[in-house]
Amino acid sequence: MRKAFEVTVLGTSSATPTKYRHPSAHYVRLEGSYLLFDCGEGAQRQLSRYGLRTQRISHIFITHLHGDHYFGLPGLITSMALFGRTEPLIIVGPPSLKSIIYVLLTESDSVLPYELIFQSTQTDFVETVVETDQFSVVSVPLKHRVPCTGFMIHEKGPERRLNVDACVHYRVPMEQFDSIKMGADFISSKLGVVSNELLTTPGYKNRTYAYITDTIFDPDYLVPLLNGVELLYHEATFLHERAARAAETHHSTALQAAQVAKMAGVGRLMIGHFSARYNEAEPLLVEAKTVFEDTVEAVEGQTFVVGQTAV
Amino acid sequence: MRKAFEVTVLGTSSATPTKYRHPSAHYVRLEGSYLLFDCGEGAQRQLSRYGLRTQRISHIFITHLHGDHYFGLPGLITSMALFGRTEPLIIVGPPSLKSIIYVLLTESDSVLPYELIFQSTQTDFVETVVETDQFSVVSVPLKHRVPCTGFMIHEKGPERRLNVDACVHYRVPMEQFDSIKMGADFISSKLGVVSNELLTTPGYKNRTYAYITDTIFDPDYLVPLLNGVELLYHEATFLHERAARAAETHHSTALQAAQVAKMAGVGRLMIGHFSARYNEAEPLLVEAKTVFEDTVEAVEGQTFVVGQTAV
Numbered sequence: 001m002r003k004a005f006e007v008t009v010l011g012t013s014s015a016t017p018t019k020y021r022h023p024s025a026h027y028v029r030l031e032g033s034y035l036l037f038d039c040g041e042g043a044q045r046q047l048s049r050y051g052l053r054t055q056r057i058s059h060i061f062i063t064h065l066h067g068d069h070y071f072g073l074p075g076l077i078t079s080m081a082l083f084g085r086t087e088p089l090i091i092v093g094p095p096s097l098k099s100i101i102y103v104l105l106t107e108s109d110s111v112l113p114y115e116l117i118f119q120s121t122q123t124d125f126v127e128t129v130v131e132t133d134q135f136s137v138v139s140v141p142l143k144h145r146v147p148c149t150g151f152m153i154h155e156k157g158p159e160r161r162l163n164v165d166a167c168v169h170y171r172v173p174m175e176q177f178d179s180i181k182m183g184a185d186f187i188s189s190k191l192g193v194v195s196n197e198l199l200t201t202p203g204y205k206n207r208t209y210a211y212i213t214d215t216i217f218d219p220d221y222l223v224p225l226l227n228g229v230e231l232l233y234h235e236a237t238f239l240h241e242r243a244a245r246a247a248e249t250h251h252s253t254a255l256q257a258a259q260v261a262k263m264a265g266v267g268r269l270m271i272g273h274f275s276a277r278y279n280e281a282e283p284l285l286v287e288a289k290t291v292f293e294d295t296v297e298a299v300e301g302q303t304f305v306v307g308q309t310a311v
Numbered sequence: 312m313r314k315a316f317e318v319t320v321l322g323t324s325s326a327t328p329t330k331y332r333h334p335s336a337h338y339v340r341l342e343g344s345y346l347l348f349d350c351g352e353g354a355q356r357q358l359s360r361y362g363l364r365t366q367r368i369s370h371i372f373i374t375h376l377h378g379d380h381y382f383g384l385p386g387l388i389t390s391m392a393l394f395g396r397t398e399p400l401i402i403v404g405p406p407s408l409k410s411i412i413y414v415l416l417t418e419s420d421s422v423l424p425y426e427l428i429f430q431s432t433q434t435d436f437v438e439t440v441v442e443t444d445q446f447s448v449v450s451v452p453l454k455h456r457v458p459c460t461g462f463m464i465h466e467k468g469p470e471r472r473l474n475v476d477a478c479v480h481y482r483v484p485m486e487q488f489d490s491i492k493m494g495a496d497f498i499s500s501k502l503g504v505v506s507n508e509l510l511t512t513p514g515y516k517n518r519t520y521a522y523i524t525d526t527i528f529d530p531d532y533l534v535p536l537l538n539g540v541e542l543l544y545h546e547a548t549f550l551h552e553r554a555a556r557a558a559e560t561h562h563s564t565a566l567q568a569a570q571v572a573k574m575a576g577v578g579r580l581m582i583g584h585f586s587a588r589y590n591e592a593e594p595l596l597v598e599a600k601t602v603f604e605d606t607v608e609a610v611e612g613q614t615f616v617v618g619q620t621a622v
Contacts, residue, residue, distance in 0.1 A: 016390040017356045023386075041386045042353045045328045065418040067389045075334075075352045075382045079327040096418050103414065107376040107407050109457050146420045 002204050003031035005155055005306040007231065007270075009298045010046040012281070014214075014237045014251070014273040015068050017041060022300060023068035024273060026211060026233065027052050028153060033134050036060045037151060037211045043072035044079050050301050055085055059130060061137065062093030063213060064148035070097070074104045081112045088115040092129050092137070094147055095120040123147045126225065132156075140225055142215040144250045150212040152229070155306075158182050160200035170194050207307045209233070210266075213273050216247060217256035219263055226264035230307045233298065234260055236271035236284050254284040258291035267309050272298030313515050314342035316466055316617040318542065318581075320609045321357040323592070325525075325548045325562070325584040326379050328352060333611060334379035335584060337522060337544065338363050339464060344445050347371045348462060348522045354383035355390050361612050366396055370441060372448065373404030374524060375459035381408070385415045392423045399426040403440050403450070405458055406431040434458045437536065443467075451536055453526040455561045461523040463540070466617075469493055471511035481505050518618045520544070521577075524584050527558060528567035530574055537575035541618040544609065545571055547582035547595050565595040569602035578620050583609030 006029050013021035023040025027047065034056040036043070047054045054076070062070045070093070080089065091097065098118040105112070119129060123141040130137040135156055139149040158181035167177065172186050172194075180186060181203075186194040210226055213235040226232055237251035246253050252260075254271055261269035269292050274281050281297045288295040294310045317340050324332035334351025338358065345367040347354070358365045365387070373381045381404070391400065402408065409429040416423070430440060434452040441448040446467055450460040469492035478488065483497050483505075491497060492514075497505040521537055524546040537543055548562035557564050563571075565582055572580035580603050585592050592608045599606040605621045 016393050017359075017386070019356070019359050022356070041383065042356060045330070045333070045353060048328075048330050065415075067386050067415065067419055071382070071386045072352065075328070075378055078378045082327050094418075100414060100418065103411060104376075104378065107405075107411065107457075108378055146418075 003155065003157065005030050005207055005209070006303050007209060007233070007306065008050060008052060008303045009270075009272065009300055010043055010050070011038075011040045012272045012274055012298045012300055013040075013068070014235070014275050015066075016276055017068075018276045018279075020279065021274070021276075022046055023071070024063075024213060025072065027057075028209065030135050030153065030155065033058060033132070035137075035153065038063055038069045038213070039073040039076055040068050041071040044076040046300070047076075055080060055083060055087075057089070058087070059090045059092060059137070061129075061151050061211075062091065062097060063142070063150060063211075064144060064146050065094050065096065065100075066146065066214070069214075073097075074101060077101065077105075077112070077116065078108070078110060081110065081114065085114045088117055090117045090119060090130070092119045092139070093121055095122075121149045123149060140210075140212070140222075142212065143218050143221075144214045144216065148214060150210065150215065152208055152210045152225075154208050155206040157206060159203050159206055160196065161203040163199055163201050166199050170199065172199060207231075209306045212260075214251060216250040217252045217260070219260050222260055223263040226260065226266060228265055228267075230267040231270060231304065232261055232264070232266040232268070233270045233272065235273035236288060237273050237275050239278075239283060239287055254288040255291060258288035258295060261288075261292040261295070267294070267307065268304075269295040270298050270304060271295060314466065314468065316341050316518055316520070317614050318520060318544070318617065319361060319363060319614045320581075320583065320611055321354055321361070322349075322351045323583045323585055323609045323611055324351075324379070325546070325586050326377075327587055328379075329587045329590075331590065332585070332587075333357055334382070335374075335524060336383065338368075339520065341446050341464065341466065344369060344443070346448075346464065349374055349380045349524070350384040350387055351379050352382040355387040357611065358387075366391060366394060366398075368400070369398070370401045370403060370448070372440075372462050372522075373402065373408060374453070374461060374522075375455060375457050376405050376407065376411075377457065377525070380525075384408075385412060388412065388416075388423070388427065389419070389421060392421065392425065396425045399428055401428045401430060401441070403430045403448070404432055406433075432460045434460060451521075451523070451533075453523065454529050454532075455525045455527065459525060461521065461526065463519055463521045463536075465519050466517040468517060470514050470517055471507065472514040474510055474512050477510050481510065483510060518542075520617045525562060527561040528563045528571070530571050533571055534574040537571065537577060539576055539578075541578040542581060542615065543572055543575070543577040543579070544581045544583065546584035547599065548584050548586050550589075550594060550598055565599040566602060569599035569606060572599075572603045572606070578605070578618065579615075580606040581609050581615060582606060
């Protein structure tokens with residue numbers, strides 16, 4: 001069975017919560033790993049409301065220090081402590097985040113029962129910030145009003161499936177099965193090199209989820225990076241009739257998000273980070289679909305499978 | 312008509328939000344003045360959810376720097392800016408609060424379109440921290456794990472009503488009506504001192520709302536201060552079966568809150584700040600009522616009139 005790789009949306013508003021929306025936060029489940037991207041005010045309550053596994057979150061990624069992307073982080077950190085967390089928590093974000101969190105913890109006289117590990121992002125170049133057996137995460141500097149990075153989460157694992165009959169036929173020792181699955185050829189003492197294609201069948205392609213917020217419309221830079229991504233979340237703060245306002249505030253319109261998606265040939269586009277002026281996201285969705293048909297609206301509490309498309 | 316003086320509860324949980332509860336925040340409306348006491352995470356969204364007048368809040372009082380009492384403040388401050396506030400906002404709380412807020416504003420590169428005025432509380436003595444024509448607010452040092460003050464809001468205004476017929480009879484000039492209402496005697500050139508009682512009838516007594524959280528059970532100190540208060544909000548984190556845990560964490564039980572209310576002879580007791588272990592507050596309410604009958608449960612979104620009692 002294909003590995004789980006899915007995104008649950010916890011917040012869809014920009015700048016400020018509204019009666020109907022929470023600020024940014026995306027919960028990602030990747031086959032036994034749980035990650036959080038941004039942590040707007042109320043994220044901890046959203047996690048609990050949707051029955052998600054808060055204590056299993058191993059990494060939290062913060063794009064930038066506008067409040068709607070991290071004012072929920074101090075509360076989440078202290079609640080994890082109150083509920084007895086002992087596993088370390090890795091926080092990846094702008095350099096000042098560490099001192100901010102430590103000041104808040106010091107003032108509340110809090111000693112956490114678990115280790116907080118901070119890892120700083122920078123905005124000079126694209127960089128791998130986390131690498132595990134299951135996935136890697138790359139930070140992508142974005143053009144916004146303050147230092148900001150998006151993130152791309154790459155699934156890792158075998159892209160080929162073992163053809164067990166063929167392996168028996170060529171007498172491949174079992175201890176080599178893992179490397180064969182990862183694409184290695186087999187060196188037989190009798191036959192020489194046995195090509196990987198003879199020992200495996202095509203499997204699933206490793207998928208990528210890109211979390212791109214907040215950013216000005218920036219296709220020349222973003223399109224090559226996002227090329228072929230299975231699921232792209234791209235902010236769409238405004239309708240295109242407000243393109244000037246979007247540029248001024250270093251945000252994007254729904255149309256621009258769709259243009260990036262189309263040029264990059266992504267599998268599916270998810271739009272969110274809607275301005276409080278839009279009670280309904282429907283017009284933003286309609287606008288994006290005029291350019292890129294497989295666009296979905298980020299809806300709080302909904303889960304999107306990475307790699308699933310309308311077709 | 313009697314002046315409006317009412318409290319709307321925005322949060323009822325202690326330490327951490329739950330699926331059903333938000334952390335501490337009480338919104339007070341006092342005839343044209345709007346005040347906020349504590350500002351736990353999500354308070355700004357609760358204000359909007361219950362249709363309250365966020366931009367009209369002139370003062371925010373923070374009891375102490377445990378996150379469940381102020382992690383919603385940075386978001387509220389920035390949202391007020393986004394919605395175009397220009398009126399100054401006075402924040403009363405522990406001394407470090409100012410630097411915390413300024414660090415967060417600096418990191419987000421925010422320039423507020425309104426003035427933030429910080430006023431520090433101290434924990435050495437009871438002190439008047441705000442004084443206006445309409446009300447005064449007194450800070451009350453509490454015994455908790457970190458520096459903490461409760462607050463008492465005293466209504467101000469005439470306690471007597473003018474007896475217009477009597478004033479005409481004694482030829483009181485109209486420009487003296489205000490001071491007569493406040494209790495002054497009238498000096499007549501013919502009759503000498505005309506006692507205030509001859510010129511007025513009994514009016515409404517000025518009321519007090521006391522916001523007492525977080526505190527260890529401390530009746531010797533608190534009872535004289537809270538004597539006769541119309542509405543007392545007293546934290547009740549635990550049932551009395553956990554009195555030892557309450558003492559250890561510097562909190563109170565429902566029974567203890569009721570004991571303080573009874574000894575102080577308050578009009579009505581409101582309990583809140585419930586531990587996450589209690590999904591239902593009913594047992595805490597029942598326990599408090601065994602000692603003090605006119606106890607109500609703080610319920611999010613409910614408004615309580617100061618001075619209203621069960622009788």
